[in-house]
Amino acid sequence: MPVLSDLPVEVLLDNLLPWLAIPDLLHLGETDRFFARLCNDETFWKRKLQEDFNFTDERTARISGWKRLYRGLRNPKTYVWGEASKGRLGLKKIPKSIINDVPFPVELKIESGARIVNLSAAGTAFFALDSDGSVYVWGTLSGTSFALNNDGYSEPAKPAHTPLKLDMPSPTRSISCGRFHATTLDDQHHVWTFLSWGRPFRLATPALDATSSDSTPAQVESGWHFSSVLTKSGDVYIWWPFAAPLKDVITARDAAMDAANQKAHATEDGVIPCSTWELHEEPTMLPPLPQLPQLLVSSTEPVKLVKLAALESRLIGLTNHGHVLSISVESDLAVRSGRWEYLPNFSEVEKVQQHPAYVSSQLKPPRSLRISHISAQFQTFVAYSPGSSSVVLLGSHETHADSRPSILPALQNNDVISVVLGDYHYGALTSTGKLLTWGAYSRGALGLGDPATLLPGQPGGYRTEEHKRAAVANGGPFPPAVSEPAEVRFGHGEGQGEKLFCFAVTAAGWHMGALVIDLQVRF
Structure with missing residues (x-):
């Protein structure tokens, strides 16, 4: 007599398990070893996260733990810290510390009870x-x-000063922020640019009409003053909304909307009714990739760009084979006359193995290397690979083909799945839910604690007791920079720090934000 386990695994994963209620799914997994393995399949839970919670892994290198994350995402917590000016932390009350900013993570409550799954x-x-x-x-x-x-x-x-909801035509799937603007992608493959929260415009162009893989957006990425899109076929388009000629078109449209009194005032229940419009302009297409060395011997898949990361005026590109490249995008002229520059010291395992950080220390070099993720902000970029033998390579806006990456030993072989960058402070998230920060103090953006309560010499604290006493008496100066990545503790003053698991982090300017879940939450 046929039984359920006789069906092909693909049929069960694709056509049966997704329709089961969570309690039924858990009970099925308790019946025998076969269904225990099936109901814990990583790919299944990763897909279920996207379908049920709008959560994607596009900005992290996470490769496991999707079921635990699904469980915790029923009630995620949002934390913010760093500089508090201009309402950027969204907190109704700034906690007391030696500085006027927030030097440790503080939970931000969103009154609507929204389940936040991504921060930018x-x-x-x-x-x-x-x-x-x-x-x-x-x-x-x-x-x-x-x-x-x-x-x-x-x-x-x-x-x-507190979180407000944007009323947009379609659900949003991803967000990328520049310095004073943002670019988003919705579930209709529409690309939006926000120069203000009340008047986002959709870039209407045949180049991004989603009628083929050549014109279907796969990723949006914002630099400080530009926006860009990577299509599924690997083409890249870019536009500069703060510069002519787009600035002139936008200014004229703003004047017309002002005359019509379309000011987008927030409603009493905290919603900004967005006055959306279409901008009919052709973005600039970036040049094709140069000839690149073969990195994957066994792969026959054509080389193409699969990820972008934006600096102040440069784009970093990553191919499906692990090539890291850079190109100047300071202006339309720079793009049209420029070309992608291949960065071998960020791409080839032999080059990385020869780095002084490995040659002159006990640090174990990678046996193999395939860069799978990149991130960037302002003047710094990072290229990294996942897993227990993870490699994290840091570059800058001045990096060229002969440049060596900076390597922090504490980040290597440490299961790093995400690296985020502020102006002068940085953070690395591990697969175990730990957030490590380093760099300039940046008005508390490291999130390592109130320096008035930290022992002298601790990361985020003052060098000596004398410096600490002087700072407490005078309200400054700030503590020194942190050179060795140190762990951020969540649940400050709540007695639950060890129970919280960080699954996403973001940084910019002199502030940071993170999403965490409670490890003790059960289905």
Whole structure:
């Protein structure tokens, strides 16, 4: 007599398990070893996370732990810290510390009860994406000017001191922030640019109409002053909304909307009604890839770009074979006259093995290497690979073909799955839920604790007791930079730090944000 386990595994994973309620799925997994393995399949839970919670792994190198993450995502917590000016932390009350900012993670409550699954930090603001595809914002999108209290959110400088929800036409799937703007991708493959929270525009162009893989957006990426899109076929398009000719078109449209009194005032229940519009312009297409060396001997798949990361005025590209490249995108002229530059010291295992960090120390060099992820912000970029033998390579806006990466021994072979970058502070997230930070103190952006309560010499604290006493008495100076990555503790003053597992992190400017789950939550 046929039984359920006689069906092909693919049929069970694709057509049966997704339809089961969670309690039924768990009970099925308890029946025997076959269904125990099947109901714990990593790919299944990763796909279920995307379908049920709008959660993707595009910005992390996580390769396992999807079931645990699914369990915790029923009630994730949002934490923020660092500089508090311009409302960028979204907190109703700033906790007391030696500085006027927040030097440790503080939970941010979103009154709507939204389940936040992704965070993205701009120069003086945050964007948050929830499991329904709704976007929440707080802080000030443009931190260099001012707005009146009665101005609406068509003004970029209008602050949101607590989280507000954006009313957009379709659910959002991904967000990338620049310094004072953001680019998003929705579930209709539409690309949106936010220069203010109240007036996002959709880039309407045949180049991104999603009628083929050549024109279907796969990733959006914002630099400080530009936006870019990577298509599924590996083409890259870019536009500069703060420079002519786009700036002139946008300014004219703003004037027309001002005349129609479309100011996008927030409603009483905390919603910004966005006045969306279409910008019919052709973005600039980046040049094709140069001839590249073969990195994967066994692969016959054509080489193409699969990820982008944006610096202040450069793009970093990553191919499906692990090539890391760089190109200047300072202007349309720079793009049209430029070319991609291959970075062998960030791509080839033999080059990495010869790095002084491995040659002159006890640090174990990688036996093999395939860079799978990149990230960038301002003047720093990172190329890294996942797993227990993870490699993390840091570069800068001045990196060229002969440049060697910077290597921090504490980040190597440490299961790093995500690296985020502020202006001068940095963070690395591990697969075990630990967040490590280093770099400049940046008004508390390292999140290592109130320096007034830390022992002298501790990461995030003062060098000596004398410096600490002087700072407590005078309100400064700030503690020194941290050169060795140190762990951030969550649940400050709540007695639950060890129970919290960080699964996503973001950074920009002089602030950071993270999403955490409670490890003790059960189905």
